[in-house]
Amino acid sequence: MKFFKYIFLVFYRIWFYILVALPILFLLPFLLISISREQWYPYFFKLARFWAKFILIGMGFNYKIKREEIPNPKASYMFVANHTSMTDIMLMLTAVKNPFVFVGKKELAKIPLFGFFYKRTCILVDRSSAKSRQAVFLRAQRRLQQGLSICIFPEGGVPDESVVLDSFKDGAFRMAINQQIPIVPMTFYDNKKRFSFSFFSGSPGKMRVKIHNFFSTSGLTIDDTKDLNHKVRTLLLEDLSKDQKLLN
Numbered sequence: 001m002k003f004f005k006y007i008f009l010v011f012y013r014i015w016f017y018i019l020v021a022l023p024i025l026f027l028l029p030f031l032l033i034s035i036s037r038e039q040w041y042p043y044f045f046k047l048a049r050f051w052a053k054f055i056l057i058g059m060g061f062n063y064k065i066k067r068e069e070i071p072n073p074k075a076s077y078m079f080v081a082n083h084t085s086m087t088d089i090m091l092m093l094t095a096v097k098n099p100f101v102f103v104g105k106k107e108l109a110k111i112p113l114f115g116f117f118y119k120r121t122c123i124l125v126d127r128s129s130a131k132s133r134q135a136v137f138l139r140a141q142r143r144l145q146q147g148l149s150i151c152i153f154p155e156g157g158v159p160d161e162s163v164v165l166d167s168f169k170d171g172a173f174r175m176a177i178n179q180q181i182p183i184v185p186m187t188f189y190d191n192k193k194r195f196s197f198s199f200f201s202g203s204p205g206k207m208r209v210k211i212h213n214f215f216s217t218s219g220l221t222i223d224d225t226k227d228l229n230h231k232v233r234t235l236l237l238e239d240l241s242k243d244q245k246l247l248n
Contacts, residue, residue, distance in 0.1 A: 006200055008033070009199070009201065009202060010200075012059075012203075013199060013202065014200055015058075015059070015140075016055070016059060016086075016195065016202075019054065019055045019057050019058040020055060020057065020113075020114060021113055022054075023050065023051045023055075024051065024113055024114065024117070025055050025113075027047055027050075027051070027151075029145065030047060031044065031047055031117060031208065033116055035117065035120050035121055036153045038146070039146070041099065041101070041121065041146075041148065042099045042148075043147070044117075044121060045093075045099040045100070048093055048121075049093050049094065049097075051090075051093075052090035052091070052092075052094045053090075053093075053094050054092035054161070055087075056087070056090050056091065056094060056207065059087075059194075059195070059204060060204025060205070061087070061097075061194055061195075061205065061206075061207040061217050062204075062205065062206050062207065063091060063094060063203060063206075063207040063208070063209065064193060064206065064207070064208050065094075065095045065208075065209050065210075065211070066208070066209070066210045066211070067210075067211045067212045068135035068210070068211060068213045069184075069212070069214050070211075070212065071096070071098050071149075071184060071211075073097065073098060074147075075181075076098075076144050076147060076148060076149045076150075076179075076181050077098060077099075077100070077149045077150075077173055077181055077182050077183070077184075077214070078149070078151075078175065078176040078179075078181055078182070078183045078184065078206045079092065079096055079100055079149060079150070079151040079152075079184045079186060080151070080152055080153070080154050080172050080183060080184070080185055080186065080232060081151075081153060081186035081187065081188055081209075081236075082153070082155065082165055082187060082188055082236055082240065083153035083155045083157065083158050083159075084158060084159075084188060084191045084192035084196065084197055085158070085188075085191035085192055085194065085195050085197070086195060086197065087162060087191050087195045088153065088188060088191055089102070090222050091188060091191060091207060091209055092151055092186070095186065095209045095211065096151070096184075096211075098149050099148050099149065099212040100148060100149035100150060100151045101121070101122060101123055101140070101143045101148055101149070101150055101151070102121075102123070102151050102152075103122070103123045103125060103136055103140065103150060103152045103171075103172075104118070104123075104124065104125070104153075105124070105125060105126075105128060105157065106119075106124040106125065106126050107126060109188070111130050113165075123136055123139045123140055123143070123150075136171070137175060137178070138229050140175055140179075141178075141179065144179050144181065149181075150172075150175065152171065152172040152175075154167045154171070154172045154173070154229070154232075154233075155167070155169070157235045158197055161192065161196060161198065164235055164237065164240050164241065164244070165231070165233065165237045165240055168229050168232070168233045170225050170226065170229055173225050173229045173232070174212070174222060174225045176217050176228075177217045177220045177221065177222060177224060177228065178222070179217075179227060180217055180218060181217060181222075182214040182215060182216055182217060183214060183215040183217065183228070183232060184211060184212070184214050185211075185212040185214075185215065185232050185236055186209060186210065186211050186212065187209065187210045187212070187236055187239045187240060187243075188207075188208075188209055189208040189209070189210070189243050190205070190206055190207045190208055190239070191192075191207060193205070194207055210239065212235060212239075215228065215231065215232060
């Protein structure tokens with residue numbers, strides 16, 4: 001029985017990469033046009049949302065979005081969420097309608113096809129380089145001035161599967177305070193179970209996300225960064241822990 005399970009999981013993972021590539025190839029001319037000018041990014045974002053929904057549906061993920069507060073389509077925000085899976089990118093794109101730019105690690109730019117668009121549309125960061133981290137702030141500031149939002153997974157990477165929620169880096173909170181934009185905390189409950197980074201894992205099923213009430217940064221200063229970080233992380237950790245208790 002385990003043999004057939006492993007066979008399914010191998011094909012299921014291959015199917016994921018096929019789903020990632022298919023819409024990119026089909027939409028390639030439109031994608032190339034949409035990234036040819038920075039001001040056309042909102043059009044690229046719409047195509048990216050279609051790509052994300054195509055993958056989630058194709059994988060058999062029944063996603064449900066609960067919103068405690070709805071973002072103003074004309075405002076800029078800092079979207080943050082727990083990071084557990086390769087599908088976090090797709091679920092974030094599906095759950096959020098406001099055009100936003102990911103801040104992500106530069107290593108993802110090496111992925112064939114996906115990486116080509118990733119490095120041309122996202123803000124890449126080398127966490128080992130102070131110069132790179134400073135450049136991220138400058139690029140993010142320019143994108144916010146263009147009316148876009150920013151998305152950061154503040155854990156800085158995907159933690160070990162035994163970790164419910166890793167510690168948060170300060171970058172997202174410092175940036176939000178600096179630009180005086182609200183922080184939108186989001187909880188991804190099921191992504192680790194649905195499709196983690198472990199090769200022999202995953203299954204179709206529910207994929208829930210909750211958009212919490214926003215944290216205002218109005219009037220805050222850089223000295224408030226740690227406190228804001230703690231408040232947002234505590235909210236997500238308590239929410240994840242409560243959900244685990246309900247499931248057990």
